[in-house]
Amino acid sequence: MNRRAFTSLAGSALVAFPLRVRATGGLDVAGPSNGYAIRVLLAVDDRSSPQPIDAWHFGWDGRTYRGTFALVPLPDGRSGLINTLPLDAYLAGVLGKEISASWAPEAQRAQAIVSRTYVFGRLRPDKPYDVAASAGDQRYDGIENESVEGRGAVDATSGTILTYADAPARAVFSSCCGGRTAAAGDVWNTPYPYLQSVPDPNCAGTPNFTWEAEIPTSRIEDALGERLASVGDLRDVSLRAAPDPSDRPQAIVFAGTRATFETTPAAFRNSVGAGTVPSSFVHEVTLTEGGLTLALRGTGRGHGVGLCQWGARMLGERGASAAAILAFYFPGTVLGRA
Numbered sequence: 001m002n003r004r005a006f007t008s009l010a011g012s013a014l015v016a017f018p019l020r021v022r023a024t025g026g027l028d029v030a031g032p033s034n035g036y037a038i039r040v041l042l043a044v045d046d047r048s049s050p051q052p053i054d055a056w057h058f059g060w061d062g063r064t065y066r067g068t069f070a071l072v073p074l075p076d077g078r079s080g081l082i083n084t085l086p087l088d089a090y091l092a093g094v095l096g097k098e099i100s101a102s103w104a105p106e107a108q109r110a111q112a113i114v115s116r117t118y119v120f121g122r123l124r125p126d127k128p129y130d131v132a133a134s135a136g137d138q139r140y141d142g143i144e145n146e147s148v149e150g151r152g153a154v155d156a157t158s159g160t161i162l163t164y165a166d167a168p169a170r171a172v173f174s175s176c177c178g179g180r181t182a183a184a185g186d187v188w189n190t191p192y193p194y195l196q197s198v199p200d201p202n203c204a205g206t207p208n209f210t211w212e213a214e215i216p217t218s219r220i221e222d223a224l225g226e227r228l229a230s231v232g233d234l235r236d237v238s239l240r241a242a243p244d245p246s247d248r249p250q251a252i253v254f255a256g257t258r259a260t261f262e263t264t265p266a267a268f269r270n271s272v273g274a275g276t277v278p279s280s281f282v283h284e285v286t287l288t289e290g291g292l293t294l295a296l297r298g299t300g301r302g303h304g305v306g307l308c309q310w311g312a313r314m315l316g317e318r319g320a321s322a323a324a325i326l327a328f329y330f331p332g333t334v335l336g337r338a
Contacts, residue, residue, distance in 0.1 A: 036086065036087045036338075037067075037084050037085065037086060037087070038084070038085060038086075038087045038090045038119055038123075038130055038131065039082050039083070039084050039128070039129040039130045039131075040082065040083045040084075040085070040090060040129065040130070040131055040132070040133050040140060041080050041081070041082060041128075041129040041131070041132040041133060042060065042061075042065075042069075042080075042081045042082070042083050042133050043061075043080070043081045044074065044078050044079070044080055044081075045078045045079055046061075046081050048060065048061060050069045050081065056068070057143075060081070060142075063141055063142040063143070063144050064142055064143045064144060065083050065085070065142040065143065066085045066086075066089045066090075066093075066142070066143060067083055067084050067085025067086070067089065067090075068083070068084050068085070069081060069082065069083055069084075070082050070084070072128045072129075073128070074128055075127075075128075080128060080129060082128065082129050083133075083142075087116065087119060088116075088154050088155070088158055090119075090140065091112055091115050091116055091119075091154045092146045092150055092151045092154050093140045093141060093142055093143065093145055093146055094115050094138045094139065094140050095108060095111055095112060095115065095146075095147070095150035095151075095153060095154060096141075096145035096146045096147050096150045097138075097139040097140055097141055097145045098111060098115070098138065098139055098173075098309070099111055099150075099309055099313070101147035101148070101149040101150055102149075103149075103313045103316065104313060104316030104317045105149065105152070105153065105316070106315075106316040106320060106321050106322045106325065107312045107313045107315065107316030107317075107322075107325065108149060108150060108152075108153035108316075109153045109156055109157050109322035110307065110312050110316070110322040110325040110326050111153070111173070111307070111309065111312065112150075112153045112154045112156075112157045113157050113160050113161065113162060113171075113322060113326060113335070114162065114171045114172075114173050114306070114307050114326070115138055115171075115173075116154075116157070116160070116161055116338075117161040117162040117168055117169060117171035118137075118138065118171045118172065118173075119131060119138075120161060120168040120338065121168060121170055121171070122137065157322070159337050159338050160335055160336070160337065160338075161335070161336055161337070161338050162326060162330055162333045162334075162335065162336070163333060163334055163335070163336035164192075164193070164194055164330075164332060164333045164334075166336075168338075169192075169194060169330060169333045170184070170192055170195065170306075171306060171307070171330070172184075172195070172303070172305050172306040172307070173302075173306050173307035173308070173309055174279075174300070174301065174302025174303050174304050174305065174306070174307075174308065174309070175208050175300075175301040175302045175308075175309050175310060176203045176206060176208035176209055176279075176299075176300045176301045176302065176308055176309065176310045176311070177200050177203060177281070177300050177302075177304045177308035177311060178203070178209060178279055178281035178298065178299030178300025178301075178304065179199070179200060179201065179203065179204060179209075179281070179299055179300070180197055180198065180199050180200055180247065180248060180281070180304075181196075181197055181198050181200055181304055181305060181306065181308060181329065182197055182248055182266070182280060182281070182303060182304035182305045183195060183196050183197040183305070184196075184305050184306075186248070186250075186264065186266065187266045187280065187303050187304070187305055188266075188305075193332055194330045194331055194332040194333050195305055195306055195330070196331070197247055197248060198328075198329075198331070200308055200311050200328075200329075202308070202310075202311035202312075202314040202315050203300075203308050203310040203311040203314065206310040206311075206313075206314070207310070208278070208300070208301035208310060209299055209300070209310070210297075210298075210299050211278045211279070211297070211298055211299070211300075211301070212295070212296065212297050212298075213276060213277055213278070213295070213296045213297075213298075214288075214293050214294070214295050214296075215272060215276060215277075215293065215294045215296070216292060216293055216294075217234060217287075217291060217292055217293060217294055218292075219272065220272060220294060223271040223272045223273075224261075224263070224271055227261055227263070228254055228261055230258070230259055230261060231254055231255065231256025231257070231258055231259045231260060231261045232256035232257035232258030232259065233256055233257045234254060234255075234256050234287070234291055235255050235256055235257060235291075236254075236255040236287065237252065237253065237254055237255070237285045237286070237287055237294055238252075238253045238255070238285065239251070239252060239253070239282060239283075239284075239285055240252075240253050240262065248265065248280065248281050248304075249265055249282060249283075250264065251263065251264055251265070252264075252265055252268050252282065252285060264280070265280035265281070265282050266280040266303070268280075274302075277296065277298075278298070278300065278301045278302075279298055279299065279300035279301055279302060279303075279304055280298075280300075280303065280304060281298050281299050281300040281304060282296055282297070282298040283297050283298050283299065284296065284297040284298075306329055306330065307325075307326070307329045307330075308329065311329075312325050312329070315328065323335060
């Protein structure tokens with residue numbers, strides 16, 4: 001992507017900030033430099049007071065942040081605490097929060113490129129902020145989570161993004177895909193040619209690979225409401241497999257005395273909560289305790305689309321380059337410059 005096109009995308013995001021600290025872990029800065037700014041929503045209606053440290057650092061909620069802060073009105077009438085800082089300084093904090101500094105350098109570089117590309121899809125000059133400092137976007141907690149290794153990965157890939165058809169790709173990631181990535185069209189109803197479901201044996205055996213959950217059917221009834229009530233008394237819950245037997249299931253089917261209702265695993269997970277069902281890659285569902293509980297077994301953690309962080313770690317440890325890791329998870333994309 002050429003710089004003119006990116007400048008048009010970023011709007012007025014080009015500002016003067018101090019030169020980034022490179023792998024020092026300190027607060028020292030040396031002179032201003034031009035860089036793209038990112039506006040991060042740290043909190044909503046927060047009653048604590050950020051404290052300036054100097055012109056380019058502040059403290060809040062027991063942590064230190066690079067850049068500046070402001071309290072701004074949000075569209076819903078509440079106020080938001082916004083941290084504005086250079087893009088790569090933000091990414092150093094993201095890497096330290098999203099993955100471990102002990103991971104292979106090439107896996108960290110792949111994460112840096114994905115996280116940078118993700119931001120380009122979230123730049124919103126007409127809105128009060130670009131991204132939130134949470135798992136809904138990318139986790140970010142300021143300087144304390146930075147590491148020498150993470151900053152090195154950000155520095156080594158500075159300006160590098162994933163592109164498709166000469167534009168920034170939609171670069172997304174989750175902790176663990178569970179053995180097969182999910183297609184964006186199945187999770188978000190918006191397909192992308194480079195976000196298809198692909199087999200991924202690399203994350204097998206990692207800490208977030210398998211899970212089990214038990215949910216009271218009363219909670220499921222509350223979450224699904226009239227859609228589930230329409231089936232009558234619940235008699236059975238099953239999975240409807242995809243045409244490819246190795247693929248993720250297409251639906252969870254609830255059969256009752258009056259009718260049958262089905263929903264996608266991703267929609268079911270959203271309804272009952274991601275904290276209850278770690279992923280949409282469900283392998284087994286069983287009604288237990290006389291129909292009072294639904295037991296689920298599955299693999300993965302997160303939505304499963306795009307980069308599998310644990311899979312990328314294992315690929316990096318086996319010698320794969322960042323480019324090879326990204327080509328595996330985003331087939332058809334190419335590395336470009338912002």
